[in-house]
Structures are given as C-alpha cells and as structure tokens.
Amino acid sequence: MYDLKKGFPKNFLWGGATAACQIEGAYDIDGRSLSTSDIHCYHVDVDRKLTVEDEHTAESLQAAMNDTTSYFPKRQGNDFYHRYKEDIALMKEMGFKSFRLSIAWPRIFPQGDELEPNEAGLAFYDQVIDEIVNNGMEPIVTMLHYDIPLNIVTKYGGFKNKAVIEMMVRYGKVLLERYADRVHYWIPFNQINLIQYCGFKSLGLVLDQSENFEEDQYRAIHNQFLINAKLKEIAKEMPENPQIGIMLADCTFYPHTCKPENVSFAMTRNRMQYFFSDVALRGSYPRPMLRWFSENNIHFEITEEDERLLQDNPSDYLAFSYYYSRTVDASINSMDAADITDNPYLKANDWGWTIDPLGFYNSMSQYWDRYQKPLMVTENGFGYQDVFENETVHDDYRIDYLREHIKAMKEAVKDGVELLGYLPWGPIDLVSSGTAEMSKRYGFVYVDYNDLGEGTGDRYKKDSFDWYKKVIESNGEEL
Template identity: 70%
Template sequence: MNSNKFTFPKDFLWGGATAACQTEGAYDVDGRGLSTSDIHKFDPSLDRKKYRSKLVENEHTTATLERAVADKTGYYPKRHGNEFYYRYKEDIALMKEMGFNSFRFSIAWPRVFPNGDELEPNEKGLEFYDKVIAEVINAGMEPIVTMFHYDIPLHLLTEYGGFRNPKLIEFMTRYGKILLDRYGDKVKYWIPFNQTNLIQYCSFKSLGILRDKTDNLAEDQYQAIHHQFIINAKLKEYAKSLNPEIQIGIMLADCTYYPRTCKPEDIVFAMKRIRMQYFYADVPLRGEYPGHMLRYFKENNINIKISEEDKVLLRENTLDFLAFSYYYSRTLDSEKNTMDPASISENPYLTGNAWGWTIDPLGFYNAISQYWDRYQKPIMVAENGFGYEDVFEDGTVHDDYRIDYLKHHIQAIGEAVKDGVDIFAYLPWSPIDAVSSGTAEMSKRYGFVYVDFDDFGKGTGDRFKKDSFYWYQKVIATNGAGLSFNDK
C-alpha cells in the first residue's frame, strides 16, 4: 500500500460500537431479567494467552448455570459494565465531541422481554432505549442497532434449550418486530445477531446450548444457526412491509485464514476452512445453503431440519448488507490443524498483544476484498480495535500503539474503497472502555476514553480522554484526509 492520495465517501459513517451486555450494567433494574452474559464470572487467575482455547471448556451446564445464578459472593463484571445505563448521556456527549456521525449499540433482550417468552414487552425497558436512541439522534449520529448481542434470557435456556428449539424463532421474531415497530422510523440499520458464526466459542452465550442437554453438539449448533437464519429472513420480510428504507444485515466475526505454507495441502485446507466461515453469510446473502455445507452435514451425520417453506423464505428475503468484525488474522497448517474452527496455528511473521491477537492490517484488506468479491453487498466494519492493558497517568493514557493499529487499519479500508468496494461505515470497538466479552476483564481496554474501574469494579467510573480520542477526532473531522497513507 504505497499511495498517499485518498478520499473517503462524503457520507461515510465514522463512529464506534458497543454492546449492552458489556456496558449497561443495571442488571436488576426496572424488571430486567438475567442473561447468558450475566453469569460470566471474572477469573483473576486467567491465562490470557490460553483463554481462547479454554472458552469452549467454559461453556455451561445446568449445574454451573444454577450455581452462578445463586452465587452471592463472586464478581460478575457484565452485570455492572461501565455503567452506561446511568451515564449514557455523558458517553454519547463524548462521542459527539469526537465527531461521531454514527453509533452501533445493542438492545438487551432481557431488558425488553425478561424471560424471553412473554407476549408483551417490559415497557420500562423500552423506555430506556427510547431515551438512548433520542440522545444518539439529537447528537447528530446515525443509530445502528444490534438486536441480540450475547444476552439470551436465561429462561429460554432452562425451559426451551436455546436456539436449537424452533420456539425461539417465534420468541425472537416477536422481540424483533417490537423493536422495528417502535424504532423503524428512527433506525435505518439493524443487525439481528452479533457475530453469528462464532459457534466454536459461543455455543452458550450465542446459541443458548447447555452442554449437559445435548447428545450431538454439532447438530444442535447448526440447527440453532438455521433457526437464526429463519429469524433473519422473517425480520427482513417484516421490515420490507413496514418501511422499505430499513436495512437488515448479517454480521460475522472475520475468520478468513492464511495457509501456513504454499504446500498444496495447506492451500486447499485453508480454502475449505474459509468456506465453512463464509457459509454463515452465504445463506442470508445468497438465499440458499451451499453444496459443500450440505456435503459436510451428510458426511458428519448432522441432520438439519430444513423445510421447503424455509427454503422459499430464505430465497425471497436475502439481507441488505454484510457487517463484520476484524481484530486479527488466523493461520492454518494442514498437518496440525483440524476442521474445528477453533484450531489455528501461530503466524511467525506477526506480533500480537498480551492475549495473542496478532496485528495485521493487510489481513484486514484481504478480508474486506474477499467479502466484496464474493457477495457484492455493501460492507459495514462493525468492530475493529486493539485491546491493551493501558497505563493511566496524569489524567490520561498515551496510547500510541492504539493509534498506530487503527491508522493502518483505516488505511486498509482506504485501499479497498479505491478498489471499488462499497464500504460505508467504520465502527471501532469500543468508544468507551468496556468489560471484555471473552475474558470479562476491564483491564483489556479498547476505548478512546478511559474508564476508572478495575477488573473487580472498583473505582470512580469517571471518564478520561486518551491520546487516541484527539487523534480519532481529527480523522473524523478531515474525513480521513488527516491520515498519512504512505506511512509504513
């Protein structure tokens, strides 16, 4: 990437992204129910380098779920977040000061339907989002809303078994329609499911599957995903009838891969693994199951119930845009790795942070390009960022490392746009420091704004602008022209 002349589209959306389960707190206020994120206990003995390999082991059973709900002494950070529920005006004002013209956030399902299967919503919960959306719009930002971001009401696990049960199609479609009815004239961009492809790490918090309640985990996972595909299509169908301007998108966590070597076996193995990830966008964006997945199901004794009515619904209600998160790239070795999406190899050419997440802006450019070439659908960067254990001193954080990371990733977007890619939004994670999704740490910080809470929730909660705050402010003010795109 050696060109230094670049112009972003005039209507490009600059902003940031958060999630209710990592920011709001107030887990027991105004009738909110408990969710899958509320039982993620902080572990001070956590091995950061190994935590991703242990996420699957940490998925819950009925017994561990019950213990967590009954636990009165352990600290569960996502129940408290960064207090956005009480500080949303302050946080949105900080985003406005940075110059945001867009803000992606999620609505907490258990705040609207505490148990998930009620016929009528919790009005107190909706009133909170009335205020948040009004505040976002009054600040001159485009609200971008995720309907479900890792916070299934716990009742839907214990009573119904999570998304593998087709009853959840009814429950989440009802929830989604309530949101579209109430906010469809205010919110254009909607993402029903966050990072729908991360079943290797998130069977519990994304699919609601308890490990002691499944005899065939892979089959239950893919059946749950099929039900989420159907929900996407039903909400798209409803949105079209309600307001043709509403855009419904699919969101992935980027899992494109590099082959470890140019050995043909590595090349083909990486291709097959990449296709397994594209599958989660193929169905919502193309309207049908790809042949390689049908073959995979057959060869692995995975029997998915897909009706003819389902096929018509998917084909006639493809989604409008692709949103994806990108943090780091992945590498595969055909001799060492398996078809398990969590099985990856180290890349000797890249360095990373304390959690082992590699820094690879060229991988970002590669991912954007591959998605565009495959789908030709508008692209939203729904998350991108650099987690680090910041040092807070003299009332700020000098985070040159974050600035460097973001600068080169924005540069990658610029290169893609010059290629003709229709990419319309950049929403880095997270504007304000929040609790980590994977590790429940507060000390894994992404924000442009430092929050005075530690991993046990101790601190004032006060907000302080980091150096990156002023850097991103300049990027937005100049629509990207303030960056030097020939910097190495």
C-alpha cells in the first residue's frame, strides 16, 4: 500500500535565508578584503542601480575601488556582524528549524590565493554557527554568494582561470573540515545559473577584459562545476557525510502562447536552464547544450579527467530560489536568459516581479520529475516598500504572497516531491542584491536603515513575524 503524504514531514526545515554580502557589514574588520559585492554603489537617480555594463568594466571597477565618498550599501549591510545574536534570537522566537547563511570568502582568504586561512575570520563564523546550533537550528551554508575577493578578479581574471579552481577548493575544504560536525547541508555556489545577470558578482568576469565574453562565462561555469564535484569528492571521505548541493535560480519559462513555435522555443530555453543542474546532478553535459556550444562558437576544454570527476561526484540535492515566473515568445525574444516577455495574466510588484504560486508548483514538480533527488527551497519572497508606523509594519501583502506559495509547495509534497526545507529570503531586512536598496524589503523583521544607510539599525517585528511563527508551529497547517 502506498503511503500518500498529506502534509510536510515532521523534520521539515522551516527557516529563512541570507547572504553575508547583504547583511554582515564590517567589510574592513579583522583582515577582510573587498569583494565583488562591495563595489556596488547606491545611486540616487531614476534607475537606482548600476547597469550590468557599468558594473562589469575595468574602469568602473577601479573607480569603485578608489571611491572614498560614495555610499556602498553592502559594506554596511544590516550590521549582522555586530548584531547576529539579536537576529538569531528573533529567528528562534519565530521557531526556525534552519537558517541559511553564507560565509564571506574574503574573511577567510582575504586575497583568495593565500595558502593559510585568516583565523580571525574563522573565529567569527565559529561564534555564529555555534549560536545557530545552540538555538536549535540547522545551519545551511553557502560557500560563495556573490563575494569573490577582488584580487581573484583583478589578478586572475575570475573563474575563467583554471588556477582559481585550486583556490576555491582550498577555501571550501577549510570550511568543510572546520564545520562539518555542525553543518550538514552545503551549497558551494549561489544560483550558479545566473550568468546573464550576475557574471561579475558570481564569476568574477569583467566585460572589457574578454575577447569572447559569452565563451568566458561558460568556461568559468565549467570550472565551477569542477569545484562543486571536487568538494563532493572531499565530502565523501568525511565521517560526517556533509551533503553538497547545487543551487539554481528558477529561470524556467512558459511559452507566451500555445503557438507551436512558442512552445518549442520555451522548451529550448528551459533546456538552457536545466543544463546547469543536469551537469551537477546527472554528471555529464547534455547533448543539446554541446550542440549549442558548437553552433555558437563557444569553445573550452572538457578533459576526460573532467568527465570522470563530474560523473563520479554528482551533487546530493537541488537547492533553488523561486520568486516569479517568466514568459518567452519565439518571435520577440532571443536565447539570452534575461530576455523575456510580460505575462498579461499576472500582477507584478514595483520591480516588475510577477506573482505566480502555480509557477512555483510547476517548477518543483518538473525538477523532481527530472532528477528524483531531494529539493530544498533556499529562497522565496517578494520585495516591497514597507510602511513603518508605530514600530511595526502591517504587511498583509507579504503574508498573502508567502501563504499561496506555501500552499503550492504543500501540493508538490502531496505529489511525492521530497522537499527538505523552505527558507524564504531575507527574514531580517537586508540590502538588495540587484539594486543595493534597503527599501526593497523581504523580512519578517524591519530594520531601521534607509537606502543611504541612515537610521538606528534597530529591529522591529512586522505582522508577518507572528504569522510565520504560527506556520512553523503548525508545520504548515495553519496558514
């Protein structure tokens, strides 16, 4: 007799997710160096952000490194570095079973290429991880979340350089050996597939330092695949059996209409996204992607040793973020993952992100059907401009969004999807990755900083705080 699931498992990891580069601050303390996120300046103008091209040029990179007058929000974050005990206590009060954080590479190896780690940086994470564990939570750790030491970019050209493989493996091995007794779930690379959006922050590539930028992106991704596999190889030999995951940002697509050309185009675009998890979870490059490389003048070396390493060391689980769905039209859109068409059936927030819980259900179902490996939702949420009044925020809109997505998640679990946990993004308000704003808020807890870093930094519970607490207490039954 089949055992049909009616709800979330008893050991389900309810929690929240953050990134060091968006919360910690303290960018110049205890030997830490600048990272690829620390040069994202906040611009008070119509766009409120840097364009990708500006952020990726050698000139703008050097200018940011030398700039002593502009405000760089990710150098301040929400001051988690000094207030982590307070923040973890708030998470415990909500009943968190898990907390996803990242470790800042430039705190551990400030230049990225040192042979020995910075003990002052490790000492900070010793305290943070112990605090999480002592408060009854499972730490879920990302090794690299958009904070590559700038020396890796300026001296080595980022991850396109094979020399960086050894550097990142050395860093990852230090973390595994130090924390595997307390950290069971690891994500080497945050959202490894966002190369069209985050090529600088996650790959360390500079536009005007490549003869073929697209080719360098895939060369860098290949090196990251090898790192992921090497870290899995190391983890297999450890008695604690740490689990190594691959993480995607969900960028699967709907066809804009049922016109056959649109359906086929959406399938082709989706293959381009599944490619990243195919390599990590199936252990080899899919044939459609190899064909695409050949037809688009993308050339890089995949050795027999590379193939063996990938085949022998698949990732243990698929972590993914889901915020909104995307639509493509064959007559309008290109193969660029950032090139999409508006969906007329969905509402969007101020940043153009559409609300689509059914898209969440679709994505989970398709990932499970494709891989039959455990899934973990490591980011979900929606940025809003909250109104802070009388020391709180009445955020019914956030509750509505999360409620509908949890319902969709529950339907996937009933279908048999093995879901490890749910970690909505930014439980304590943090600096936006894409726009460097504080005003694009996700949290259950309001942080008193504005977009220029002005404010007390004090924490205040929003209405969603008590709502999420009840969700966790009831294991997702009370929504």
